Structure formats: structure tokens, C-alpha cells
Amino acid sequence: MISNFVSELKWRGMVHDVMPGTEEHLLTGIQSAYVGIDPTANSLHIGHLVSVMMLRHFQLAGHKPYALIGGATGMIGDPSGKSTERNLLDETTLRLNQEAIKEQLSRFLDFDNQAENSAVLVNNYDWMKEFTFLDFIRDVGKHITVNYM
DSSP: OOOOHHHHHHHTTSOSOOOTTHHHHHTSSOOEEEEEEOOSSSSOOGGGHHHHHHHHHHHHTTOEEEEEEOTTGGGSOOOSOOSSOOOOOOHHHHHHHHHHHHHHHTTTSOOSOOSTTOOEEEETHHHHTTOOHHHHHHHTGGGSOTTTO
16 A cells, blocks of 8 residues: 655655645555665765655655665766865775665665565666776767767
């Protein structure tokens, strides 16, 4: 049974407004949602609290949560304009951080149940690791003019 996720978040003061039709759509059956998490540290921090709690309530409402670890994006620098670039980590360190984060997330999300809405942890490195620069230029770059670049 699907409970009303939007009403729950509104009652908790976690959301003020949603796109029209969202509440009704979520009541039609199991839906999926994800939260992206940067694995450049081996721990969640206060900045993750709201999004992780929303995933928790999403799962409690009968829906399927995904925690997306940004292992591929975590292997590159941060172009945010900060004065220092984030540390570039190797795959082994990123995997250790991923496992530590999953252990922390498991206090809020149920990854182990046999239900249709069991939480899933995915890592974008798993599907990006074989994607090469040449693949990118061939598949994406062909749509961008040299003058634009």
C-alpha cells in the first residue's frame, strides 16, 4: 500500500510546494527517486540530512529509493570555483568510502528486505569506467561546434 508521501513531507515542514500532479502520480503505485552522494569522504555530513530523510520517507510511503554514489564524478576535480580543488581519489579509496556511506545509509534505508521497494545503492563509476574520451567526443562532441567549444 502506498501512503501519501507529499502529505507526509508537508506535515513535517520538509516541502512547501510541488509540481502539479506529483502527489497524484505518487499515489498511483511504486515510483523511484534518487539522491546523489559524493564519495570523496567516508562519511555522510549534515548537508545530506534532508535528502536522506526524504528518501527514508519515500521508502516508508512504499516507494523505491536509490542512493547514487558519484564514484566517477568523485574521481575528477571540482570546478565550482573554490580556492582549492578537491582531493583526487583512487578507485580503492572511493569503494571504501562507498561502503562506509552505505553502512551509514542503512540506518535510514532498508537495503536488505525482499520487498519491491528495497533501497538500492548504485555507483556511476560502474557504468562510466568503460566510457572513454574518444567515446565521448564521438557520441556527444559531434553535436557541439568547434566555435562553441
